[in-house]
Amino acid sequence: MIPLIDIKAQNACLEAELLAACQAVIGSGAYILGEPVQAFERELGAFLGTPVMGVSSGTDALLLALMTLCIGPGDEVICPSFTFFSTAAAVARLGAKPVFVDSCPYCFCLDPTKVKELVNRRTKAIIPVHLFGQAADMQAIMDIARRHGLWVIEDVAQALGAQVEGQMAGTLGHFGTFSFYPTKNLSAFGDAGALTVQDPELEKKAQALRAHGAYKRYHHEYLGGNFRMDTLQAALLSVKLKYLKQHNKERLQQAARYQQAFEPLAGCYTPLLSASCGTSRMPVPQEAEILLPTLHPGRSSVWSLYTLQVLTGQRDALATALRNTGIATDVYYPLGLHAQPCFRQERLPHLPTVESLCAKVLSLPLYPGMTSQPQETVIQGLKEVMGQGDVVPLDPLSDSDFVKC
Ligand SMILES: Cc1ncc(COP(=O)(O)O)c(C=O)c1O
Incomplete structure (x- = not known):
């Protein structure tokens, strides 16, 4: 059977490098965040041209972005209906209402011409998803967001490396959320994700929320969560990131x-x-x-x-x-x-x-x-x-x- 996706095919020729990265982490005795996560954040940041925070999954990246904005009960967030479950689930898990918008019949992404009629005083944000690899119409979405004072969280889980007029998806909105689920273009060996935050103050807050809402150990400013990236996943992702451009070209x-x-x-x-x-x-x-x-x-x-x-x-x-x-x-x-x-x-x-x-x-x-x-x-x-x-x-x-x- 010819599979839809063959993950083993892309990992097989990287095996020696991947095993060496694993061994280094296992030998280090440190398995949560740490230097390999910071190195991966720098490398992915260089690829995207914006600072990056490694997190536990794409779902948690969405949750973290929404939590950073204090989105909750009484708020509405406009998102596509034609997408993976997490995009809207993150909104609903925080007590806010996902408001579903129709999609473009050609690129499959949310159709910005259908967004305006859904905006009201409860609307706080829009989550465009760059679906099946193609970037959404970010220019139109950012225009609407500017006009109505809305936040934009780009869900880039399926489109790492896609561009709008030469600018990377995930750097055009206020937040970008990424998944490294094993079938994604950049794939981990388990769950992992990343978050980009354009505002430096909000980025600091998101950093705190990633580790139980604490800026300082055992001093909890916010009700955060455990959204930390595993050291092992970061080390393996650093190896695979070197091949992302080649893989996307293929x-x-x-x-x-x-x-x-x-x-x-x-x-x-x-x-x-x-x-x-x-x-x-x-x-x-x-x-x-x-x-x-x-x-x-x-x-x-x-x-x-x-x-x-x-x-x-x-x-x-x-x-x-x-x-x-x-x-x-x-x-x-x-x-x-x-x-x-x-x-x-x-x-x-x-x-x-x-x-x-x-x-x-x-x-x-x-x-x-x-x-x-x-x-x-x-x-x-x-x-x-x-x-x-x-x-x-x-x-x-x-x-x-x-x-x-
Ligand atoms: C569009 C979209 N958003 C969010 C996610 C969630 O990512 P993760 O599985 O890393 O939590 C996925 C993953 O399948 C996705 O395709």
């Missing part, structure tokens, strides 16, 4: 290869996007069966997922047919957060794009270390399922185009 090349192979197929269509969300410069043709993922101008993607939209109502049948030929796929996400039992409100918000995406999305295998052979099998598999096994892609890429670690 992802980009694999996405380009899919695009090049699928575009000539009858029924596959790539929308021509303008800078703002929600609109394609050309209407999607009636005969389109599969919408290929693509980018809004000015916003890059680090392709954490390569996600098609199956427009024929046959998404699950397509997934089954691919599985039967040995190709794994997955659905991120089958149900919007607004419809999850734990978030259900009296009146279900009307989010037509989220509902449509949940019924249509299908992600194909893509991961660092995936060579041309398994990718060719996926390409051939999709072509055959579409009854076009004989269509030859234009100028296929060779393995020498792929970066090796």
Whole structure:
């Protein structure tokens, strides 16, 4: 079976370096925070161009950002419904209300044109999520935030290295939250995350909240938590961070290869996007069966997922047919957060794009270390399922185009 993501493939060739980093930490006798965490914070800070704080997970980074802003009962936070659970759960766990906004049908991120109507005097913040690797429309989101005096917490769990007009996602809003869950672009060997805070005073407060709300040992200014990063995870992440650019480049090349192979197929269509969300410069043709993922101008993607939209109502049948030929796929996400039992409100918000995406999305295998052979099998598999096994892609890429670690 060709897996959707093969974590072992990217770690195998780093094994010697990873084991040496482990041994150094084990021998040090210090396992929470410490110099390896500070070193990782410096290195990731240099990559992003802003100071970074290592934390225990992406979920805890979100919680920490919201706690730093004292968000709680009576407050509302606008966030997408089409995202991973943590984005809204962090809001609800603090007693505030997540207010769900519809998504862009092309980039999957929250649609800023739908945000304004949700803002009221209780609204404190917006959490844009840079979904599946592509940066959200931060210019529009920051404009709305400035106009209404709102905080912006960027959820960068899926998009470390994505950019908006050359600026890194996670450095455009007031906070950036990152996850190093094992399937992410920069992946740990367990749970780990990071937080960026643009305001130095708020950054100090977040530092205190990370360790039980104490600036000074055993003197607790705030009701914080244990959001500390493990030393071992930091040491391993420092090794993997050196390869992040290469791994993101491989992802980009694999996405380009899919695009090049699928575009000539009858029924596959790539929308021509303008800078703002929600609109394609050309209407999607009636005969389109599969919408290929693509980018809004000015916003890059680090392709954490390569996600098609199956427009024929046959998404699950397509997934089954691919599985039967040995190709794994997955659905991120089958149900919007607004419809999850734990978030259900009296009146279900009307989010037509989220509902449509949940019924249509299908992600194909893509991961660092995936060579041309398994990718060719996926390409051939999709072509055959579409009854076009004989269509030859234009100028296929060779393995020498792929970066090796
Ligand atoms: C968009 C998004 N936000 C938050 C998280 C939470 O990160 P973690 O699993 O590190 O807590 C994830 C992880 O899956 C995610 O994809």
